[in-house]
Amino acid sequence: MEDKVCKKCGSNKLIERAQIVDYGHMNQMNDLSIHIKTTDKIFFNKYEKGKLTAEICGxxxxxxLSINNPHELWEAYLKNKSL
Ligand SMILES: [Zn+2]
Known part of the structure; x- marks a missing residue:
């Protein structure tokens, strides 16, 4: 398999699958993620979540950015459109 290179500058110094976090209250780390609503209720809706990971050029x-579960998110998107 060929080494991956940066699409912008062609460097092979790639930091793969880096976790992207947000520092919340009391410096608690939260993964940045995508949420797609799959039900249309007033309360307690269900969401399909996808965790974002980054590939960074050193x-x-x-x-x-990429997501770990594109198929599930696509299904959720289709469901969401038909709500
Ligand atoms: Zn680069």
Missing amino acids: SCGNVE
């Missing part, structure tokens, strides 16, 4: 700083 040369130019370009960041590419």
Whole structure:
């Protein structure tokens, strides 16, 4: 398999699968994620969640985001559109 390179500058210094966190109250770390609502209730709706991970170029700083469960999110998106 070929080494992955940065799409912007072509460097192979890629930091793969970096976790993206948000520091909340009391410095508690929360993973940044995508939420898609799959039910249409006033309370207690269900969501499909997807955790974001980043690929960071150690040369130019370009960041590419990706998600761990694209198929589940797509299904949730279709469900959400038909609500
Ligand atoms: Zn780069």
